[in-house]
Amino acid sequence: MQNHRILFLRRPTGLPVPEDFSLEAAPISSPGAGQFLARTVWLSLDPYYRNVMKGHPIYGIPLEPGEVMFGKAVAQVAESRHPDFVAGEYVLMSSGWQQWALSDGKDVEKIDPEAAPLSTALGAMGMPGLTGYAGLVYLGEPRPGQTVVVSAATGGVGTTVGQVARLMGARPVGIAGSSEKCDYAVRELGYTACINYRTGDLKAQLKEACPRGIDVYFDNVGGEVLSAVLGNLALHARIVLCGMPEVYNMAAPPPGPFLGPIIGARATVKGLVVYDWLARMPEMRRIVGEWIRDGRFQWREDITEGITNAPDAFCRLMRGENFGKALVRVAPERC
Amino acid sequence: MQNHRILFLRRPTGLPVPEDFSLEAAPISSPGAGQFLARTVWLSLDPYYRNVMKGHPIYGIPLEPGEVMFGKAVAQVAESRHPDFVAGEYVLMSSGWQQWALSDGKDVEKIDPEAAPLSTALGAMGMPGLTGYAGLVYLGEPRPGQTVVVSAATGGVGTTVGQVARLMGARPVGIAGSSEKCDYAVRELGYTACINYRTGDLKAQLKEACPRGIDVYFDNVGGEVLSAVLGNLALHARIVLCGMPEVYNMAAPPPGPFLGPIIGARATVKGLVVYDWLARMPEMRRIVGEWIRDGRFQWREDITEGITNAPDAFCRLMRGENFGKALVRVAPERC
Numbered sequence: 001m002q003n004h005r006i007l008f009l010r011r012p013t014g015l016p017v018p019e020d021f022s023l024e025a026a027p028i029s030s031p032g033a034g035q036f037l038a039r040t041v042w043l044s045l046d047p048y049y050r051n052v053m054k055g056h057p058i059y060g061i062p063l064e065p066g067e068v069m070f071g072k073a074v075a076q077v078a079e080s081r082h083p084d085f086v087a088g089e090y091v092l093m094s095s096g097w098q099q100w101a102l103s104d105g106k107d108v109e110k111i112d113p114e115a116a117p118l119s120t121a122l123g124a125m126g127m128p129g130l131t132g133y134a135g136l137v138y139l140g141e142p143r144p145g146q147t148v149v150v151s152a153a154t155g156g157v158g159t160t161v162g163q164v165a166r167l168m169g170a171r172p173v174g175i176a177g178s179s180e181k182c183d184y185a186v187r188e189l190g191y192t193a194c195i196n197y198r199t200g201d202l203k204a205q206l207k208e209a210c211p212r213g214i215d216v217y218f219d220n221v222g223g224e225v226l227s228a229v230l231g232n233l234a235l236h237a238r239i240v241l242c243g244m245p246e247v248y249n250m251a252a253p254p255p256g257p258f259l260g261p262i263i264g265a266r267a268t269v270k271g272l273v274v275y276d277w278l279a280r281m282p283e284m285r286r287i288v289g290e291w292i293r294d295g296r297f298q299w300r301e302d303i304t305e306g307i308t309n310a311p312d313a314f315c316r317l318m319r320g321e322n323f324g325k326a327l328v329r330v331a332p333e334r335c
Numbered sequence: 336m337q338n339h340r341i342l343f344l345r346r347p348t349g350l351p352v353p354e355d356f357s358l359e360a361a362p363i364s365s366p367g368a369g370q371f372l373a374r375t376v377w378l379s380l381d382p383y384y385r386n387v388m389k390g391h392p393i394y395g396i397p398l399e400p401g402e403v404m405f406g407k408a409v410a411q412v413a414e415s416r417h418p419d420f421v422a423g424e425y426v427l428m429s430s431g432w433q434q435w436a437l438s439d440g441k442d443v444e445k446i447d448p449e450a451a452p453l454s455t456a457l458g459a460m461g462m463p464g465l466t467g468y469a470g471l472v473y474l475g476e477p478r479p480g481q482t483v484v485v486s487a488a489t490g491g492v493g494t495t496v497g498q499v500a501r502l503m504g505a506r507p508v509g510i511a512g513s514s515e516k517c518d519y520a521v522r523e524l525g526y527t528a529c530i531n532y533r534t535g536d537l538k539a540q541l542k543e544a545c546p547r548g549i550d551v552y553f554d555n556v557g558g559e560v561l562s563a564v565l566g567n568l569a570l571h572a573r574i575v576l577c578g579m580p581e582v583y584n585m586a587a588p589p590p591g592p593f594l595g596p597i598i599g600a601r602a603t604v605k606g607l608v609v610y611d612w613l614a615r616m617p618e619m620r621r622i623v624g625e626w627i628r629d630g631r632f633q634w635r636e637d638i639t640e641g642i643t644n645a646p647d648a649f650c651r652l653m654r655g656e657n658f659g660k661a662l663v664r665v666a667p668e669r670c
Contacts (some may be wrong), residue, residue, distance in 0.1 A: 060597070172426050222594065241598050253595055258588035259557065262606040264393070269604035271597040 004307050005183045006096030011053055015249050015318055019070060020053075021097075021311040028100045035102050038075035040095045041308070041333055044122035044321045045314050045326035046072070048158070048243040050248035064280050068096040069310075072127075073330070074111060074118050075101065085110075085276070097310050115285075118333055122155050123325040124292065124299045125285055127274055131242060132160030133284040134277035136218060137168075139240045139270045142316055144169035146215035147234070149206065151175040151225050153185045153194055156325040157242060158286070159299050161218045166190045167291060173209045175202070175225060177320050184323075188298050202228040213265075214235070222247060227257040233265035242272045244316055249318065300324030338363045339642050340433030343404040343466040346388055350653055355388075356404060356432075356646040363435045370437050371417045373410035375430045376668055378642070378662035379457035380649050381407070382489070382580035402408030403431040404645075407462075408665070409446060409453050410436065421443075428655050433580045435667055450620075451627055453668055457625065458660040459634045460490050460620055462609055466577060466592050468619040471553060471610035472503075474575045474605045479504035481550035482569070484541065484561050486510040488520045488529055491660040492577060495623070495632050501525045502626060505551070508544045510537070510560060512655050519658075523633050526664050548572070548600075557582060564590040568600035577607045584653065635659030 002025040011021045033038045051059045052070050058302070063070050073095040077085050082105045083093070090111040095101035104113045111121045123129060135157075142148050148165040153174025162185065165172040174185040174194035182194035195202065195210040206214065207226055213234025219226055222244035239262075247253055262269060291297035302324040304313035310328045317326045337360040347355045366372045386394045389403050398405050408430040412420050417440050420426070425446040430436035446456045458464060465592040470492075477483050483500040487493045488509025497520065509520040509529035510517040517529035528544040530537065541549065541563055548569030554561055557579035564574070574597075582588060597604060626632035639648035645663045652661045 001439065020662060037425070057511060155637045181614060213476075224425070226594075241594055244595060247593075247595060253593035255590035255592065256594045257591050258582075259561075259576055260579060260582060260588055262604060263578070264606065266606045266608055269594070269597060271601045271603075273598060273601055 003100040006069045018311040029087040031081045036080035036085045037078045040073045040075045040330040042074040043328040044072045047245040070095045100172045128156030129160045131274040132157040135240045135272040142170035142216045147171045148216040149173045149214045150218045152220035153228045154181045203231045206232045230261040237267040239269045264290045276308045302327045304327045338435040353646040364603040366416045369563045371420045372413045375408045375410045375665040376414045377409040377454045378663040379407045385583035406432045416596035464495045469615045470575045470607040475551040477505035477551045482506045482545045483551040484508045484549045485553045487555035489516045519528030532619045538566045565596040572602040574604045637661045637665045
């Protein structure tokens with residue numbers, strides 16, 4: 001048996017392509033003293049990896065060409081010489097894009113496989129969920145009846161924002177990239193309305209869907225969508241800036257939207273970095289976990305089979321072609 | 336005796352020019368029942384007039400070509416048939432650009448000529464002062480020792496922002512358009528440092544003047560200056576958007592700055608409209624008035640003599656060539 005793994009070959013310019021990666025088969029290492037060996041089960045694909053590929057220290061994760069590609073995963077301990085980990089346990093760890101990974105236990109979190117489906121540790125019950133929950137509740141601060149607009153409405157973060165908004169008594173309006181996603185957003189996630197930004201005049205469609213203006217905008221995309229939203233703000237609107245995946249692909253930042261409407265609307269724009277909100281993780285898991293068990297909270301996964309297909313799946317994600325939380329099933333949950 | 340007045344002739348494209356106005360001599364009207372006649376003393380020139388000249392309803396002040404140009408002034412009641420106003424009293428009113436104006440008393444405020452120099456009713460003790468005070472104290476929220484950057488640092492609003500920041504124990508750093516203004520900002524207004532944005536690399540100069548980053552930015556100009564500031568934010572920075580005079584001259588809004596740094600700094604951007612803060616006017620006048628009487632608060636006026644020179648002075652203001660609060664002395668304070 002070998003460890004199939006994906007190496008990061010070169011720093012992309014623009015959108016990443018599969019040729020930025022290569023597949024390698026290596027021997028499976030045995031854990032040394034204080035280490036454990038883990039079998040990767042679910043590999044998470046997230047837009048922020050594109051920033052990690054830039055290798056700039058501000059992203060906090062060193063990654064050099066030739067190394068195993070960075071990635072977070074749900075894994076199962078296979079063999080342990082670490083006092084705190086036992087074979088069979090499930091963990092959340094930075095395994096990288098590979099079938100088997102060694103760990104010294106640092107920054108590894110155990111997962112209770114009974115609490116919720118394992119893969120949600122990378123989605124609704126993990127960092128994307130916390131991003132959406134803390135950003136909406138503590139920065140967006142929606143009031144009952146207020147209109148909350150969410151871009152990338154069916155993605156890992158948007159799924160939480162839209163449903164938490166609904167469950168707080170607000171009126172979620174999604175923005176997504178296909179009519180299929182919009183149908184899903186309204187039918188399954190309970191959005192009041194959802195606009196396909198690829199068809200028609202977004203500003204005019206937002207005006208129609210938000211006749212009293214936009215009270216909260218949770219921005220997962222930046223760019224033109226943000227400009228269209230600024231043209232429809234309600235008084236005292238809150239705008240939560242969460243991510244700008246388009247920009248991650250660019251060498252130099254593009255100009256942004258005209259900010260005049262911020263003044264007219266007495267609006268507030270807030271920058272969100274999820275790592276500031278880790279203390280809210282237990283709260284999020286308690287609340288969203290209950291909604292999941294009640295059947296009031298849905299999610300959707302965009303699953304790719306096998307580590308060899310991870311590069312393709314990541315490139316698809318960066319082109320906005322995923323539908324739901326992007327995951328690679330590296331191995332079955334139980335072997 | 337005649338009423339010399341300046342008519343608004345045509346809506347400018349781009350920067351206003353003196354030819355957008357014309358001088359006219361009209362008879363002085365007598366007040367009807369419920370009216371008073373006022374002698375204009377100090378006419379205020381403010382960048383927002385450029386927006387009023389666009390005639391768009393969002394600016395709230397209708398102004399059509401051929402009408403007397405809109406303007407706020409300190410005036411003295413000359414003859415009254417209004418029960419609440421007596422000849423000799425000083426008032427703050429929308430007189431327009433003319434030597435004599437009739438009023439029915441609506442939106443007219445009396446001024447106590449003993450409280451502070453009369454002209455400050457249009458500056459530090461009036462709307463520009465309130466803009467700077469409320470915007471800094473309630474939106475900027477500087478803490479002791481924090482760095483507060485102010486653009487248009489010696490203008491009507493900036494003068495208040497810089498000095499209130501200093502008197503709150505913060506560290507004000509100005510941005511202005513000449514070395515003369517910068518010298519004045521440091522020497523007279525007590526700025527820790529002041530940068531001439533017309534010379535050198537503003538972003539690099541800000542980095543040097545703000546080694547721990549910018550905690551509060553009070554933006555009176557927008558554009559490139561705002562972009563340079565975003566490159567130097569401290570964590571949890573607050574940015575108060577107050578005005579964008581450059582944009583007032585444009586037919587269509589330009590793009591804005593790249594907003595990525597807002598996320599990285601977990602910054603907050605807030606839009607300020609002074610009319611929301613009128614309830615803080617007494618508080619501002621009490622506090623700033625005391626500082627003025629103590630000699631701890633300075634200001635500077637850019638005085639133009641005579642109503643006939645008002646168009647030139649306004650065009651100069653819109654080109655950023657004023658030095659201090661722009662005023663036209665239409666008549667002596669006491670006749």
